[in-house]
Amino acid sequence: MAKPATRAASRRPIARKGAKAKRGMNRPSPTREELINFYRDMLLIRRFEEKAGQMYGMGLIGGFCHLYIGQEAVVVGMQAAINEASTVVTSYRDHGHMLACGMESRGVMAELTGRVGGYSKGKGGSMHMFSREKNFFGGHGIVAAQVPIGTGLAFGHKYKGEDAVCLTYLGDGAANQGQVYESFNMASLWKLPCIYVIENNKYAMGTAVSRGTAGTSLAERGAAYGIVGEEIDGMDVVAVKAAGEKAVAYASSGKGPYILEMKTYRYRGHSMSDPAKYRTKDEVNRMRQEHDPIDNVKARLAEAGVSDDELKAIDRDIRATVTEAADFAQSSPEPDPSELYTDILIEA
Amino acid sequence: MPIQILMPALSPTMTEGTLAKWLKAEGSAVEPGDVLAEIETDKATMEVEAIEEGTMGRHLVAEGTENVAVNTPIALLLTDSEDVSALDQSPSPVPDVALASATPTQAPAEPRGALPTPALDTDEERFFAATQIQTVREALRDAMAEEMRKDELVYVMGEEVGEYQGAYKITQGLLQEFGDKRVIDTPITEHGFVGLAVGAAFGSLKPIIEFMTFNFSMQAIDQIINSAAKTLYMSGGQMGCPIVFRGPNGAASRVAAQHSQDYTSWYAHCPGLKVVAPWSAADAKGLLKSAIRDPNPVIFLENEVLYGQSFEVPTDSDFTVPIGRAKVVRPGADVTVTAFSIMVGKALEAAEMLAGEGIDAEVIDLRSIRPLDVDAIVRSVEKTNRIVSVEEGWPTCGVGSEIAALMMERAFDHLDAPVARIAGEDVPMPYAANLEQLALPQPESIVAAAKSVCYRE
Ligand SMILES: Cc1ncc(C[n+]2csc(CCOP(=O)(O)OP(=O)(O)O)c2C)c(N)n1
Ligand SMILES: [Mg+2]
Numbered sequence: 001m002a003k004p005a006t007r008a009a010s011r012r013p014i015a016r017k018g019a020k021a022k023r024g025m026n027r028p029s030p031t032r033e034e035l036i037n038f039y040r041d042m043l044l045i046r047r048f049e050e051k052a053g054q055m056y057g058m059g060l061i062g063g064f065c066h067l068y069i070g071q072e073a074v075v076v077g078m079q080a081a082i083n084e085a086s087t088v089v090t091s092y093r094d095h096g097h098m099l100a101c102g103m104e105s106r107g108v109m110a111e112l113t114g115r116v117g118g119y120s121k122g123k124g125g126s127m128h129m130f131s132r133e134k135n136f137f138g139g140h141g142i143v144a145a146q147v148p149i150g151t152g153l154a155f156g157h158k159y160k161g162e163d164a165v166c167l168t169y170l171g172d173g174a175a176n177q178g179q180v181y182e183s184f185n186m187a188s189l190w191k192l193p194c195i196y197v198i199e200n201n202k203y204a205m206g207t208a209v210s211r212g213t214a215g216t217s218l219a220e221r222g223a224a225y226g227i228v229g230e231e232i233d234g235m236d237v238v239a240v241k242a243a244g245e246k247a248v249a250y251a252s253s254g255k256g257p258y259i260l261e262m263k264t265y266r267y268r269g270h271s272m273s274d275p276a277k278y279r280t281k282d283e284v285n286r287m288r289q290e291h292d293p294i295d296n297v298k299a300r301l302a303e304a305g306v307s308d309d310e311l312k313a314i315d316r317d318i319r320a321t322v323t324e325a326a327d328f329a330q331s332s333p334e335p336d337p338s339e340l341y342t343d344i345l346i347e348a
Numbered sequence: 349m350p351i352q353i354l355m356p357a358l359s360p361t362m363t364e365g366t367l368a369k370w371l372k373a374e375g376s377a378v379e380p381g382d383v384l385a386e387i388e389t390d391k392a393t394m395e396v397e398a399i400e401e402g403t404m405g406r407h408l409v410a411e412g413t414e415n416v417a418v419n420t421p422i423a424l425l426l427t428d429s430e431d432v433s434a435l436d437q438s439p440s441p442v443p444d445v446a447l448a449s450a451t452p453t454q455a456p457a458e459p460r461g462a463l464p465t466p467a468l469d470t471d472e473e474r475f476f477a478a479t480q481i482q483t484v485r486e487a488l489r490d491a492m493a494e495e496m497r498k499d500e501l502v503y504v505m506g507e508e509v510g511e512y513q514g515a516y517k518i519t520q521g522l523l524q525e526f527g528d529k530r531v532i533d534t535p536i537t538e539h540g541f542v543g544l545a546v547g548a549a550f551g552s553l554k555p556i557i558e559f560m561t562f563n564f565s566m567q568a569i570d571q572i573i574n575s576a577a578k579t580l581y582m583s584g585g586q587m588g589c590p591i592v593f594r595g596p597n598g599a600a601s602r603v604a605a606q607h608s609q610d611y612t613s614w615y616a617h618c619p620g621l622k623v624v625a626p627w628s629a630a631d632a633k634g635l636l637k638s639a640i641r642d643p644n645p646v647i648f649l650e651n652e653v654l655y656g657q658s659f660e661v662p663t664d665s666d667f668t669v670p671i672g673r674a675k676v677v678r679p680g681a682d683v684t685v686t687a688f689s690i691m692v693g694k695a696l697e698a699a700e701m702l703a704g705e706g707i708d709a710e711v712i713d714l715r716s717i718r719p720l721d722v723d724a725i726v727r728s729v730e731k732t733n734r735i736v737s738v739e740e741g742w743p744t745c746g747v748g749s750e751i752a753a754l755m756m757e758r759a760f761d762h763l764d765a766p767v768a769r770i771a772g773e774d775v776p777m778p779y780a781a782n783l784e785q786l787a788l789p790q791p792e793s794i795v796a797a798a799k800s801v802c803y804r805e
Pocket of ligand 2: 171172173199200201202203204205
């Protein structure tokens, strides 16, 4: 399934007035080092999520737990396209986003087990984690609530004259909420540096896009507001990064928001308690076998002459990181009962 | 040594399940990701996938075994280097299990099986001559199905109510019986579909709106309050809005602040709405039927933890429970305890504990919060002279605050102690297991409050 490293991303510029998009022109192919980084970052998410799934099964993680397995290329590619000052906000399916932002595996895992060493001291859990240091603004449990919030972060970037964008991630199901369109209107009206990354993994819980969405091109959803949108192969991290860079250049030059519809797929159920009867095993297997984002990079790495041994060393490192995170998440104590009453208001 | 495969937890509230089927026979090769077995929970059938590779050594739990507790070893997996003789050595748990020494903290298991039918003091009693044991889940579904058979104008609408059979399986089978004209899957667009349903109700349809949970009703609260609740008044009585908003409310288990909130007092605040919050399956059924027949907007608050609990439910399809009437679920002489929804179970547990200390508590299930059956509470306080109000929601401006004020106005001369309020802690719901437990009212806190109003500390 090797693909030429220079292959242009499958993209479709929409509502683009004037200039035609240049298809894959002058785009340098990824360096060996870049590919290795993609591999490492995606594999970390994959292994982390597998471990989280296992720990959920053992009762160490409670509540809702939404895994990101299958979608790794989206967040890893986008993160590679932004600068340090940029901000990120997403939904409850947030573990991958946090790892990609550079948050530590152990802190994320310890939040999943509800321990004091977690990013929210155990008070937020899987769906509600944050890191001001890493410019990660959550982790939001209410479908689409993060969309106006991300628009507001972008508003702040513009207000303060920062060279930064906000990556606002949302699902295909979230794209039906009214507040998304209220956000699009304001973002376009005020030319806010907001990149809306719609992770179209084909399902909102048990509802296939075609059953919940009239007019299934989500990239076109901003057309009425004059927002440029593109559809990207979200299983191809190289294509994602290239699209991300273009969107960032556009948004940071003062032209306003941008929509990237990432065609992707989640391998696991919606959450740990989803029997996933709405799709066939075949469909899942086909995606895994033919479109896996990690296999995709592996093939590119082979072409670039990276040896199996080098990859194995990375695998070992990652397993060690994840094991260490799991150990920490189990040995970190539960929060002190007094924590129940802290962090409700800031003492003024 | 072989690896133990444990019964997995497959949902936030699962404590046990049925091992429905083995898909890997003893002796067959296992790859990571292979489906090993099918597990049935009260919600769904789920597949257990292999994490490690090896050979299926032995099934420790036979197909068809029910009530297998989470974390019970269900099979032994042989690793590459092992043969069957390894099965008789003492199995080593997978390394992760060994690490799992910090015991996973779980919400206390709710009482299982049929609870005793409470003493009855109203005309609902005659319906209890013929009953069946049903879960709250089944009772709710039957209520909707019976009303939909009777009245073509009744329809159900919400996220995942149709093909998925309900996120919590309350609408199970309704799509099959009534078709997709009357059982409608919506996009995730609460403000939109609630507004649409309010319009449909103005046009004399009778929508039942399922919120996947009441947390998401916040997206739609403007349409609920400003449109559904107020329009009758603003139109001088012309524009009735016969609609039911139902779904799970309050804390479930470990789903944290944005998914664990009790909205009872929020809705009870608003004129133009009726608000009910049943505990037993019989009340769930009887009140839901009344809500569907009611010409007004009714907020119908369910509880996820109660869905799987069983109670006696009258079989007569004419059985309904009038909105606005409380029920004494345990008569007593020394102290009145009011509660609703899941807290009724906690109050009954507390009453048992109090009985052990010689205090005879009367437990009242309010069932209906707006209108509130104040007469029933006053009647009880005239007898006991003491009252403790219990709710899961926050204390400030809560249902307990309202009851305290009403007792001042209506029963002041009968009170021998100040009204006591038990409520959820005044904090957003924490995720950590220990903190969640501390944030929710427990029977012990009800016992302490009851003793205090009896001056028995
Ligand atoms: C306002 C609101 N409504 C409903 C839910 C319940 N819910 C959680 S996730 C989800 C599906 C969202 O699907 P999508 O946006 O496609 O994201 P994905 O889960 O596929 O990443 C639903 C209905 C919620 N959390 N918030
Ligand atoms: Mg989706």
